[in-house]
Amino acid sequence: MAGSSFSSETEQFSDVRDTADVNKEDQRHEEQGHEHELKKYYIGSIDQGTTSSRFIIFDATGTPVAMHQLEFEQIYPHSGWHEQDPYEILQSVETCVTKATEAFVAKGLSVSHIKAIGITNQRETTILWDSETGKPLYNAIAWPDTRTLHIVQELKKKEGADEVATLCGLPISSYPSSVKLVWLIRHCEKVREAYEAGRLMFGTVDSWLIYNLNGGPERNIHITDATNASRTMFANLSSLQYDDKLLDFFGIDRNKVRLPRIIPSSDREAFGSISRGPLKGVPITGCLGDQSSALVGQCAFEPGMAKNTYGTGCFLLYNVGDKPVISKHGLLATVAYDFGGSHGPVYALEGNVAVAGSGVKFLMNNMGFFRDSSKISEVALSVEDSGGVIFVTAFSGLFAPYWIDDAKGTMFGITQHTKRGHIARATLEATCFQTRAILEAMEKDSGHKLSQLAVDGGMCNSDICMQTQADIIRIPVDRPFMRESTALGAAIAAGYAVGLWTEYKELMRINRADRTIFKPQITQKESEKMYKRWGKAVEMCRGWIDTTDDNNDDDDV
Template identity: 70%
Template sequence: MAIEETFAKGADPQPVPKEQVSGEVPQGTNLDEPKLKQFYIGSIDQGTTSTRFIIFDGTGQPVAQHQIEFTQMYPQSGWHEHDPKEIVTSVEQCIERATQAFIDMGQDISDIKAVGITNQRETTVVWDTNTGEPLYNAIAWPDTRTKGMVRELKAKGGADQLQDICGLPLSTYPSSVKLVWLLKNVEAVREAYDEGRLSFGTMDSWLLYNLNEKKEKSIHVTDATNASRTMFMNLYTVDYDDMLLEFFDIDRTKISLPKIVPSSSPDAFGSLTHGPLKGIRITGCLGDQSAALVGQQGFSPGSAKNTYGTGCFLLYNVGEEPVISKHGLLATIAYDFGGKRKPVYALEGSIAVAGSGVKFLMNNMGFITHSHKISELAASVEDNGGCVFVTAFSGLFAPYWIDDAKGTIFGITQHTERGHIARATLEATCFQTKAILDAMERDSGHKLAELAVDGGMSNSNLCMQTQANIIGIPVDRPAMRETTSLGAAIAAGFAVGIWKEFDELKAINQKDRMIFEPNISKEESAKMFKKWGRAVEMCRGWLDTDESNGDF
């Protein structure tokens, strides 16, 4: 097996095969490969910018897939919307085309035992309960139109008690404030609410409702991981909380909220009612970041993963009791596999801009023609040339929670080249990951020994080497990086008995993993992070308090 090349100059950040680091080839536990390769699981992965459908075999290897990008709408500065119907269509088309590829390989549809769903979280959809028609575009999770509303809510009585109940701080991020905005600003939504025919859901609920052809009104459900992102769910009871609903002035008699169910269930999610997989049960559902933790086999307390997608999300398994952060992190449900198992909780740090920062350089600035070219451009220079890019396009998320910042580049001189800004863009995500890990260490009392990574930006050797250097611990990257989709497949497979215990998954996706070891001194790393911290402080307060939409 060849060790991958790196473009980095002035160093030798070669990723090393994990078995060379550990001194042994990973050993499987109860993994009957011949038997498991006879079973297949479909995984719907509905993300922020694209939808895909992947068919995995029982060993966790993808055998067929299809991906479709869909329209991103930005009606005003800070606004980010999706067409709910287009997303449903994209799911249906991906299922059809991936299934056809599966059949063309000589496989039989009857070998697909179940389907799982993973989805972008917090994105909010409202529809007419009677007709099933959406009443407004889906408001996507990075949307910041609610800045002014959040400031008002923070001043409201009881605001300081919310996080202790639901694990989330008040910000533009959760679904709750998006729903409140819709009720206050969209007449059709308010009328449906007043007449008791308003249905609310995150993207998982909307997809399940439509994939069941809207006929089964009982299929209005959400899993615990998605529900924990709304600010309506009590982390301890794993159910809607009256105090939380009352704080947001939500009358549950006027709105249909999705029933909260475990992430792995043989019957709660219904089945596909049309298309080539008609009749196959949907048995797993996880929010995308929880799915990535499951796909990375993060089943033990103390394990963590970081997914570098449109945004960047670091989840740290804290076990069967929630830990409410005192250092700017979120407490959330990691996964709930039902049965006799208790829900497992996580601390989470969310970074709004990761891969979207690379797309900004490509689409808005014309720096590169394809996103994968970012590493080559960044490696065209020795370092960042003194540039620090605080990519606060939607403010800064964990652990800072700065709503009044905008994207800011510090340190530009006549010496600055495109490569310096490209490198600073990659470093911005790495610095924020370091800040989150530091907060997790303070909250949990434990220092992470290694960080598992996945997502698009993890393909960059330069970015992952930079990450290892900044956090000072090894970065562990799988060869098969569709871990989010794999997590949904695992949840679905558990429900139908393909796997029965977590130990059976230990060998899944362990082949050809790569380790990036830090190769700069702790002093140099600390100096870089100190400069980043100074830049963060300097970007505060860009917006005046009356610039609620940030469009002046």
């Protein structure tokens, strides 16, 4: 009887095991079939960054199949000023779309399989144009521009200044679009005239691109998404609509300026469609500010997940869920993404480093350290460490969590022993130190310590930079094999709108393969010693800018 019973139980277990194996096999085949089906559909992604534009065509598994990138000119009329030509931004995007589409077709693929286009863009950069002609009234003022410092100081003393961050999530600084608009109304005659006549159209880069890609004044699609709107200081972070208190604080009459309509980041119809070129008629269905797009591209859909993008600047976003968290430690509260429908907006805490990849470009273009920015690792590896050199890369002041407007770039610890390699290492370390400061502030605001940091952007290609980052923050750094996370996020938003995916869980498999994990390799004592020296240098870099200097601020342009 015992033997018979054991045999029966074994057979029952065998049946269950076989059924489970069959179910797993069926699931695997189903997933493979689904993935094969997804490879038939494509999403285009316009990635308009600070120094270059790209167009990448992804298949629906998140794999890039065609791409073109084009740099455009940066304009620096005075110290602290940073401008761009709005037409050159647009032309660079249209050229990239054409070239990448040609490469796509050359692979034997059909344009008809490109189902939608997403847009991601440099945030805060401000463009103003005439509603009647569609022509820009001044160059774009780029996000790192610091000409508005005297306005910032003025606004900080104004009644109601303490309430601003609680409404929009952002501190008063030279960074957001609001103070750029104020400066342009005060100092640009063409802008003032259009403002008084009610013809002034305001937008960040996403609005400018969408307006023009749709054909300009003819279709007059003037729109922005919630992530970009949350960077202007004009939108209420809870309602995601323009707030009269904020507009009044900045002295903006909403009857005189045309603000873009705010909609979710993923929408099947509102963004319009491409009006000309090889992708004429393809709908634009997704739009995200670049750092929100990178968070989506890293599939950080759960509260507590974070990413750091090492581009021209460095931007760390931490998902806090469906309610905004107003920082008490120098961080920004922002919209992470808003896919509309039943999901609603998701918020993030954000910390920004103004100078990351631009610090490497500084060594290349201004100091002649190397001819190719990718050589930074080679030069940095020529020495064992930074030789005691600390480079506070405060070219535009220091952003989160310090918010030191009157800082300038300063270098400490230089001796006769100092070589190019030491300065190269110190430049990389500057970004890593500031990232640690942001992470510490996020831990205080959220009450949780991050266990791992997902990374992307150009500087993360440097192994020595990512290893240094892991050493300084004392947690693993997770780098994807496919590092176009920002462009991928816009593609995900666009694909979501047209039904390629319907749930966040479907996206969690995207870009998971072949990731590299960098773990700390130095002791905590060594890490703390380095960070303490950085903190001392930060305190010593204060006060280098006199915000009462004229610096051409009061001249009309």
